[in-house]
Amino acid sequence: MREAPADNIFGKILKGEIPSTEVYSDNHVYCFLDLYPQNPGHTLVIPRNYSANVVEADESDVFTCLRVVRKLIPAVKAATGAAGVSVLANMGRDAGQMVEYLHFHIIPRHPGDSISMYELGEQQTPEQLAEMAARIRAEL
Numbered sequence: 001m002r003e004a005p006a007d008n009i010f011g012k013i014l015k016g017e018i019p020s021t022e023v024y025s026d027n028h029v030y031c032f033l034d035l036y037p038q039n040p041g042h043t044l045v046i047p048r049n050y051s052a053n054v055v056e057a058d059e060s061d062v063f064t065c066l067r068v069v070r071k072l073i074p075a076v077k078a079a080t081g082a083a084g085v086s087v088l089a090n091m092g093r094d095a096g097q098m099v100e101y102l103h104f105h106i107i108p109r110h111p112g113d114s115i116s117m118y119e120l121g122e123q124q125t126p127e128q129l130a131e132m133a134a135r136i137r138a139e140l
């Protein structure tokens with residue numbers, strides 16, 4: 001298992017060095033709520049094996065993440081009432097990648113909303129995150 005560089009924020013989340021709100025995890029992936037969601041229920045899926053982005057990652061990590069993305073989408077939709085989601089992996093700063101650790105975004109979408117890969121959403125309180133995570137987990 002490759003470890004992220006010590007200062008990598010998602011690496012720190014995996015090690016429990018900074019808090020996160022788990023939605024789902026297994027031996028290969030960790031899924032948690034985005035702290036600055038584009039919309040409530042914005043979920044991140046990362047492999048436990050470190051890579052910086054979708055091209056540098058082992059294929060198996062990409063496939064495993066996408067398998068879990070597919071599993072989570074119906075639960076995220078049910079928990080948020082969103083009829084649609086955007087699934088995204090940004091690659092490179094110019095694309096808005098702020099964290100150099102492969103991750104897939106699952107962003108609930110609503111008619112007329114707008115999302116930005118360059119700006120953080122409103123920071124959530126631990127209570128808001130816990131409540132949303134419980135709703136998503138209940139749908140899994």
Ligand code: AMP
Pocket residue numbers: 009018020033034035036037089090096097098099100117120121
């Ligand atoms: P990207 O811009 O594609 O690299 O996405 C990074 C995502 O990580 C953004 O959507 C941020 O809101 C999110 N983020 C940054 N710090 C944290 C954190 N400590 N916990 C959860 N999500 C975070």
